[in-house]
Amino acid sequence: MTDRTTQKYEKEGAPASAAPKLAKALGFPQEYFFRPVLDEIDAERVNFRAGRAAIRSARDSAVAAGSTGIEIMRWVEDRFTLPALNVPTFESIEPETAAQLLREEWGLGIKPLPNLVQLCESRGIFVMVLPDAALEVDAFSLWHEGRPYIFIARQKTPERARFDIAHELGHLVLHRHAPVDETSAAQEKEADIFASALLMPEPLLAQYFRPNPTVDEILECKQIFQVSAFAVATTLHKFGRMTDWIYRKVCVELTRRGYRTGEPDGMGSHEQSRLFPQVFGADKAGPVTVARIARELAVPEEDVLTLTFGTRFRVLQGIGEKLASTQELERPNLRLLS
Template structure:
């Protein structure tokens, strides 16, 4: 039999957001002992192994499977990585790792969309603008507002999922793995914030292959991509005039632009300044106005824009059950976890309780790709 893999214990402990002390108290050993187990310096008796498996909602064999492709540092893209506490990033990374394992099982049963996010050079604002324009062109998205950014990302071959338990400081985190993943914070972000977060992560996938991100430069580059993707310069610049009245910003005009383009007023101000439509003073006044009206984090029109729901995972699970006879319990077994852990990871994305959905996947193997015009 293969050896107990201590890093798997650490992974699933962090997935549950448990410290060594907390887990040690639950299974009756010291944090020092568990630390040695995680580093491979201590063996595990059968009784402790069973206790750990029961406490952490996995099957005992979970601890013996060595992942040949663990997520590396340069594959993780966190928003505001440098200001987010290490332990919070570790928990998010563990949740991403378990999401990767789930997607790995799905890829064995269902043919997901081919990955089509091309590599681009982030050396200048112009090259980033062109990368965003090329992405739109590849999927025939035109130059107008995008009705469903989540679906576009999934059609491009990424897997998007709302993840429970991410720290409030983390809007989104992505993983540039074999099947790229975008994990969104499930804690009540607005649709505009989620859409920008997805576009930001697509920017990382395009611009930062093999690059450690999270610093000011890479975040600025990903934000530029997101802005250019959501608000293309060739069309949006001409519409920005709606947000100016005389020498001042026109707030009703900003609201109208927000509802049309599906981005926040803050993002519109940012993009307008970026394109030279708004002056520094106008942009500054806009940010001050948002703060003064309590709209720094949540804007007044947010409730008017519906949140988008990811489809790939839920629809893949539904197809697996209905057409291949593979229930979620079998998926959990392939992941070497208990069904309860999988349910927790899926949260409300449980296709076994969904009856009326428009299938993203076809009835057999393969995918029905949906272009923006039909979204």
């Protein structure tokens, strides 16, 4: 196509006769181009984890993926009973205090947190995975029609992706009604403080670390918190449990051992959803599959697969048991345990 034709399509829309070629070139079903306009995400209400460091095309891809993710979750909500929403708002509260209040609200006490994806799902937060085109944004979150969403990229280590989820959770509880200001780092800093306090509260660190711990002690205990070694060291230093000199020495040694760019001997894999493996079971209208959702929403199967943590298969009810019969399930009630 010529540039002139492309510009005309972008401004005025393409003729129906172009749908087959557009579908082939873009990898979308033809039906997609004839659907009603989606409820688009307001990018001005989105805090991108990478901020201005992400290029415009990656941000646009992330917003587009978010719109498709919202459609998928609407489809799921129409067919399944999902956990009730339990996400308090702590606006105008100090991030560390908000993290403590959230632990109390969710009955988590002072202990290392479990799988964060599943913890969020059990409180009514929808967590989905971003496609490759949007990886530069790292993560983003938003409230849409009264529901909280977290979209994460998984090109980082599992520990850093876990911190990203805690960071986005901070945005959801701290900045629900606050305007996004990309020229200021204040909201990002608050979300980081919240994430650190949520994952590593000071009383819990005191149980596991003596003052000025060694690098080996940090590496041993970081497995309990499932966070990066640098996150542990930084938090210990912030709470005054590590002197400036020891902190600098630890950072140098961690860098030498490769922890600046990766997480050797870290978590074996990224945290997985519990909701989607249960969704991709069966209902009275037939088995729920990636292909079915993609067909009914007229979106690419690959988009559905990526957003839902790569979940394809129906769920076994137990080792050695048969798959649940479609006649046995009227409206599945998904109960997520943290």
